[in-house]
Amino acid sequence: MEGYGTSTHRSLLIGVGTVALTLACVWAVGAAGEDGEGYGLGRAATDEEIRAWNIDVSPTGEGLPPGQGTAKQGAQVFAAKCAMCHGPTGKEGPKDRLVGGQGTLMTGKPIKTIGSYWPYATTLYDFIHRAMPFNAPGSLNPDEIYSVIAWLLFQNGIVKDDAVIDARTLPQIQMPNRNGFIPDPRPDVPGK
Secondary structure, three states, rough: OOOHHHHHHHHHHHHHHHHHHHHHHHHHHHOOOOOOOOOOHHHOOOOHHHHHHHOOOOOOOOOOOOOOEHHHHHHHHHHOHHHHHHOOOOOOOOOOOOOOOOOOOOOOOOOOOOOOOEEEOHHHHHHHHHOOEEEOOOOOHHHHHHHHHHHHHHHOOOOOOOOOOOOOHHOOEOOOOOOOOOOOOOOOOOOO
């Protein structure tokens, strides 16, 4: 009985494999575009579409858009769009705590907040623009984002209440934990 069906089973697998390979080849040839390249699906993105998705902000501030905000303006935006998740002062939750925690990273109960953990202030713009508010990501305009950043940095004691945050000032802010990370020893790779 051991040998029964083994050759039938093997023949079936070879047959199915051959059919699958043939279909894959037919699909690959048929899927190529008219110019013989690509898969013949979709179209090239326009420059405008690429700009709309090119929203990353570097630690140097590259990618920051025009706009500005202050802590006073940010308090209003935070109350309307952020406090429901982070509490009225950024400490209460129910989501991540954003304010406080300075001096706790080396303790048994570190509190990782913007003011205690984040190394670059520009990361605030990048993250808020992409992902906040939670119920409507990407809905804040640049002035609202800069204003919320100003308020959060003020609440964390990093900037004064009258600081104007914009594409020029944000990259200049020295975060308390700026040197708290181990630098990547690998050399930069050109083109990446």
